[in-house]
Amino acid sequence: MQKVIFITGISSGLGKKTAELLVEKGHIVYGTVRKEVESKQGIHILKMDLTDPESIKLAVGSVILKEGRIDILINNAGMHTGGAIETTPIEYIRLQMDTNMMGLVYMLREVLPAMRKQHNGTIINFSSIGGLMGLPFQAFYSASKFAIEGLSEALRMELKQFNINVVVINPGDFHTNNTINRRKFLANIENDPYMEQFSKTLSIIEKDENGGWPPDVLARKLVKIIERKNPSPRYVIAIFEQKLAVVLKNILPAAWFTKILAPYYGIK
Numbered sequence: 001m002q003k004v005i006f007i008t009g010i011s012s013g014l015g016k017k018t019a020e021l022l023v024e025k026g027h028i029v030y031g032t033v034r035k036e037v038e039s040k041q042g043i044h045i046l047k048m049d050l051t052d053p054e055s056i057k058l059a060v061g062s063v064i065l066k067e068g069r070i071d072i073l074i075n076n077a078g079m080h081t082g083g084a085i086e087t088t089p090i091e092y093i094r095l096q097m098d099t100n101m102m103g104l105v106y107m108l109r110e111v112l113p114a115m116r117k118q119h120n121g122t123i124i125n126f127s128s129i130g131g132l133m134g135l136p137f138q139a140f141y142s143a144s145k146f147a148i149e150g151l152s153e154a155l156r157m158e159l160k161q162f163n164i165n166v167v168v169i170n171p172g173d174f175h176t177n178n179t180i181n182r183r184k185f186l187a188n189i190e191n192d193p194y195m196e197q198f199s200k201t202l203s204i205i206e207k208d209e210n211g212g213w214p215p216d217v218l219a220r221k222l223v224k225i226i227e228r229k230n231p232s233p234r235y236v237i238a239i240f241e242q243k244l245a246v247v248l249k250n251i252l253p254a255a256w257f258t259k260i261l262a263p264y265y266g267i268k
Helices: 013-024 053-067 090-118 139-158 178-185 195-210 215-227 240-251 254-264
Strands: 004-007 028-033 043-047 072-075 121-126 164-171 234-237
Touching (some): 004 013, 004 053, 013 028, 013 043, 043 053, 072 090, 090 139, 090 164, 121 139, 121 215, 139 164, 164 215, 240 254
Parallel strands (some): 004 028, 072 121, 121 164
């Protein structure tokens, strides 16, 4: 069955591949970008910025005006900030939260009236493994994803009466542009007391990301989730070790889990 799908952040990586696969499946796909990109065959491209509520309103409104509905919203777009909690510049923290958290809220508030009216729909919110456990020197990224976790749990109950599904995706490490793009926001401050440990931990994080699965793997799984009549509330899409870490986080005392996680990131 053909569906109208709105996906944020399709300029590269997961968003781009997912949009392409959904078009191949015969769906009507609208994807957002912040900057001008080459036209992608079969994908309706919308210019939008998650930190600009007015651009979100215009983008969503244009789809509803043309199609009369939005069946699936995929909140994929986001950004990464790296740095210590104490020394990361406030403007970077604000940008992180405004993009990952408030941008998602703005999207929901524009799309949900249409989904309520049609009395069905699916919201897919991208969290992360980092939304299930706090990661060192990615505190604000983790915080934004933890926020999405809590929001999605509440949203799922609020929307039950309107027959709207809420699905959370928790990816592990994937080899995308996030690693490169994060460098633009590093708190690389002179005489930062955390710099030595930060550099050591960041090298481990980036090694994991660069060795991660290609975005095609996650895109194919996402398409299968979209095609399910009754999707599960959550999908952890990661290698075995990362899935195991999620299980251990849930069953071990906090002190025990920290003793396992900290050394992995080079923290003694």
